Amino acid sequence: MTTGDTLLRRLPRVRAGGLLPILVILGVLLILVAIRQPGFLAPGSLMSFLGRSAPIILLAAGQYFVIVSGEFDLSVGSLVTAQVVIAARLIDGEPDRTWPVVALVIVSSAFVGLVNGVITTWLRVPSFITTLGMLLILVGAVYFWSDGSPKGELSEQFRRFGRRAFEDVPVFGRVPYALLVVLVLALLAIVLMRSDFGRTLVAVGDSPRAAELSGVRVARTRTIAFVLSGVAAGVAAILLGGYSGVSFQAGSGLEFSAITAVVLGGVALGGGRGAVLGAMLGALTLELLFALMNFSGVSGTVRPAVQGAIILLAVAVSAARSPSD
Amino acid sequence: MLALRAVGKSFLGVRVLDGVDLDVAPGEVHAVVGENGAGKSTLMKIISGGYAPDEGSVVFAGETRTFRGPREARRAGIGIIHQEFTLLPDRTVAENVYLGHEPVRRGLVDRREMLARTSALLASMGAGPMPVDAPVGRLGIAQRQVVEIAKALALDARLLIMDEPTAALADHEVELLYALVRRLRDQGIGLLYVSHRLAEVFDLSERITVLKDGRRVTTVRTAQTTTDELVRHMVGRDLSGYYPGRAAPADVGPVLLTVRGGGNRKLHDVDLRLRAGEVVGVGGLQGSGRSALARALFGVAPFTTGQVDLDGKPVRVVSPRAAMRAGIAYVSEDRKGEGIVARQSVLDNALLAGRAIGGSWSGRSARTARMRDLLGAVDVRSAGVDQEIRFLSGGNQQKVVLARWLALGPRVMLFDEPTRGIDVGATSAIHDVVRRLARDGAAVLMISSDLPELLGMSDRIVVMREGRIAGELPAGASEADVVALAVGAVT
Numbered sequence: 087m088t089t090g091d092t093l094l095r096r097l098p099r100v101r102a103g104g105l106l107p108i109l110v111i112l113g114v115l116l117i118l119v120a121i122r123q124p125g126f127l128a129p130g131s132l133m134s135f136l137g138r139s140a141p142i143i144l145l146a147a148g149q150y151f152v153i154v155s156g157e158f159d160l161s162v163g164s165l166v167t168a169q170v171v172i173a174a175r176l177i178d179g180e181p182d183r184t185w186p187v188v189a190l191v192i193v194s195s196a197f198v199g200l201v202n203g204v205i206t207t208w209l210r211v212p213s214f215i216t217t218l219g220m221l222l223i224l225v226g227a228v229y230f231w232s233d234g235s236p237k238g239e240l241s242e243q244f245r246r247f248g249r250r251a252f253e254d255v256p257v258f259g260r261v262p263y264a265l266l267v268v269l270v271l272a273l274l275a276i277v278l279m280r281s282d283f284g285r286t287l288v289a290v291g292d293s294p295r296a297a298e299l300s301g302v303r304v305a306r307t308r309t310i311a312f313v314l315s316g317v318a319a320g321v322a323a324i325l326l327g328g329y330s331g332v333s334f335q336a337g338s339g340l341e342f343s344a345i346t347a348v349v350l351g352g353v354a355l356g357g358g359r360g361a362v363l364g365a366m367l368g369a370l371t372l373e374l375l376f377a378l379m380n381f382s383g384v385s386g387t388v389r390p391a392v393q394g395a396i397i398l399l400a401v402a403v404s405a406a407r408s409p410s411d
Numbered sequence: 412m413l414a415l416r417a418v419g420k421s422f423l424g425v426r427v428l429d430g431v432d433l434d435v436a437p438g439e440v441h442a443v444v445g446e447n448g449a450g451k452s453t454l455m456k457i458i459s460g461g462y463a464p465d466e467g468s469v470v471f472a473g474e475t476r477t478f479r480g481p482r483e484a485r486r487a488g489i490g491i492i493h494q495e496f497t498l499l500p501d502r503t504v505a506e507n508v509y510l511g512h513e514p515v516r517r518g519l520v521d522r523r524e525m526l527a528r529t530s531a532l533l534a535s536m537g538a539g540p541m542p543v544d545a546p547v548g549r550l551g552i553a554q555r556q557v558v559e560i561a562k563a564l565a566l567d568a569r570l571l572i573m574d575e576p577t578a579a580l581a582d583h584e585v586e587l588l589y590a591l592v593r594r595l596r597d598q599g600i601g602l603l604y605v606s607h608r609l610a611e612v613f614d615l616s617e618r619i620t621v622l623k624d625g626r627r628v629t630t631v632r633t634a635q636t637t638t639d640e641l642v643r644h645m646v647g648r649d650l651s652g653y654y655p656g657r658a659a660p661a662d663v664g665p666v667l668l669t670v671r672g673g674g675n676r677k678l679h680d681v682d683l684r685l686r687a688g689e690v691v692g693v694g695g696l697q698g699s700g701r702s703a704l705a706r707a708l709f710g711v712a713p714f715t716t717g718q719v720d721l722d723g724k725p726v727r728v729v730s731p732r733a734a735m736r737a738g739i740a741y742v743s744e745d746r747k748g749e750g751i752v753a754r755q756s757v758l759d760n761a762l763l764a765g766r767a768i769g770g771s772w773s774g775r776s777a778r779t780a781r782m783r784d785l786l787g788a789v790d791v792r793s794a795g796v797d798q799e800i801r802f803l804s805g806g807n808q809q810k811v812v813l814a815r816w817l818a819l820g821p822r823v824m825l826f827d828e829p830t831r832g833i834d835v836g837a838t839s840a841i842h843d844v845v846r847r848l849a850r851d852g853a854a855v856l857m858i859s860s861d862l863p864e865l866l867g868m869s870d871r872i873v874v875m876r877e878g879r880i881a882g883e884l885p886a887g888a889s890e891a892d893v894v895a896l897a898v899g900a901v902t
Contacts, residue, residue: 282775285759286763286767288752288755292753295748295749296749296751297767299709299711300763300764300767300815301731301735301768302763302767303767359754
């Protein structure tokens with residue numbers, strides 16, 4: 087058709103799945119924040135903001151591995167809740183139990199990811215259903231186990247990861263531990279995506295048939311993605327438990343925040359396109375947007391609606407711009 | 412009836428057509444050939460109203476026309492039959508043929524009239540019996556194509572454009588299409604016939620226009636030219652010999668792979684031996700088990716009975732990965748669905764199999780460097796190894812897939828239609844790679860529906876029929892020998 091060019095296709099041609107769009111959005115938001123709340127960009131408050139954003143950035147990275155391989159992980163929010171509640175009950179205020187419980191949180195989160203992966207790939211249950219089931223099982227189990235209200239408390243040693251910082255650092259002011267954790271893990275994630283595993287993971291998401299016929303173990307590769315998502319949720323649980331404390335709401339809705347962040351970062355739902363850095367920047371952008379809304383006096387209760395709108399808009403834009411080949 | 416004068420078209424500043432002249436007379440089959448990217452599809456879209464030309468004029472039936480869209484061109488009498496069909500699978504044949512201009516009686520669609528007219532139309536095409544009241548989805552590919560043509564004729568098309576009409580057809584269906592094309596021609600319809608298959612062009616056309624890089628190289632009378640001359644025009648150089656030389660008896664080594672009594676759902680009692688240094692062609696009709704054979708050897712749909720030996724030792728090829736570990740590689744006929752990873756780069760695509768098998772961190776950069784060399788050696792034309800592969804032509808995509816396997820040094824290489832839908836220049840490069848693999852000591856199995864290719868490339872030919880090996884032919888066999896075995900005329 088002569089009029090096949092839609093308005094969206096005429097946007098400047100940037101590499102699909104590239105980082106430019108999310109960097110532009112992030113930049114615009116920073117400018118808006120600077121206008122409305124100049125103090126926010128002072129080193130101290132900026133660093134605190136980055137530290138606060140650490141859990142969602144980690145969850146976005148975890149979700150990225152799963153989405154880019156062509157699947158979904160809806161269980162991460164309730165996994166965070168479950169881990170926070172379980173950790174509190176197991177530690178019960180005893181500092182000595184901190185490290186064993188930290189290890190347990192991470193290992194058991196990886197195990198939950200493993201179960202998600204095995205059910206999805208070997209039993210061929212669509213991941214949407216698998217992880218939805220896992221979400222319900224985790225929520226139900228943790229309510230059942232704690233008789234309806236969280237028991238025990240986290241030790242101060244456990245909580246420091248989420249709320250302490252190196253104070254009086256030159257230039258930066260304060261550097262939250264959480265920020266260091268997320269920086270290290272983000273770097274690992276980026277390196278991982280440049281490795282053989284990372285490139286293969288993306289290939290699996292784009293064309294599982296071609297990957298399999300090139301000798302890729304598709305089921306195993308996808309299962310590892312679920313394990314990584316689980317581990318990311320475990321680390322996020324440790325940071326969030328420290329920051330905001332123990333409650334049944336600790337992780338609620340985080341799976342959708344993570345998916346929104348990933349999509350915002352230019353990662354295609356359905357797999358095969360996008361960068362892990364984009365997903366993490368997407369998370370940062372989402373948090374910045376909510377901060378801006380907060381400064382502008384918009385109620386936080388509108389968050390889910392905003393996330394929903396972002397998902398729909400981002401997917402519509404990418405669908406309109408990718409050729410229908 | 413149709414006359415193009417100095418038609419030009421640019422996209423984003425790139426000239427894809429430059430001063431092209433083209434005439435089609437009533438009752439003439441005019442073939443248009445050229446490599447991928449020569450401008451054939453753009454030209455067809457201009458004629459059929461898909462694009463407006465930037466320069467030049469389109470004169471149809473004595474009037475200079477500027478179509479504002481395909482719909483207007485159709486109404487004017489220009490029909491186009493695309494490679495991909497545009498039929499609605501759940502509607503009936505008649506509904507598809509008269510889609511958008513159904514016969515109407517008292518404001519309602521006159522179904523009886525529509526069925527009658529469709530039957531009459533199909534009969535006039537000599538198309539043979541067809542259930543006009545059945546959903547199109549139940550028809551075979553060849554019948555759908557007939558419906559597609561009928562759809563154009565229902566709008567009184569006087570010029571019919573056919574874009575690679577045989578690409579999806581099995582060999583015996585091609586004959587039916589030929590008959591239809593000739594009949595339409597005899598009824599005074601002008602046909603523009605775009606095809607990669609030169610044999611078809613010689614069978615059908617009165618004149619041939621060669622496009623290269625957006626320009627018309629020449630228009631010749633079919634009777635006054637030869638394949639060699641045409642190929643020379645298309646690629647702008649001589650493809651000396653066209654096929655690389657065969658293996659000398661001394662080059663053929665020991666048996667590498669043996670299949671005894673191999674069978675599964677699609678294959679029965681397959682006995683096969685592949686020797687080092689030899690290219691074994693596999694002929695047969697579509698559905699005869701050619702692809703099933705390659706897929707069984709590669710572990711995609713493994714043999715469930717019988718035995719496979721590699722180097723005299725039994726191997727169990729239960730998955731593609733197991734096949735790769737044994738040194739077997741496979742290039743699927745479905746390049747888009749099973750070959751390339753469309754949105755990854757050329758380099759990522761080329762490294763896919765090597766990465767799947769794994770390797771040490773330290774070997775990585777060396778492996779990448781080797782792959783860059785290899786991509787250069789097989790002459791992949793791209794804007795760099797980081798370009799997404801979907802932007803490459805089919806031929807270059809296929810070269811990347813070849814590089815993926817060459818890097819692993821396979822001992823047994825299975826090709827399923829390695830040059831289907833690929834332009835002449837790249838086809839020749841792929842033939843060279845196939846032959847070089849054999850010379851380097853691999854055992855090569857090559858499936859092809861293109862008989863000249865099968866005969867030109869193979870050191871011997873295995874012909875399949877109904878899931879069994881119908882017979883074997885030596886190099887130098889004729890097309891007739893292959894077809895006779897394939898259809899069961901001899902046993």
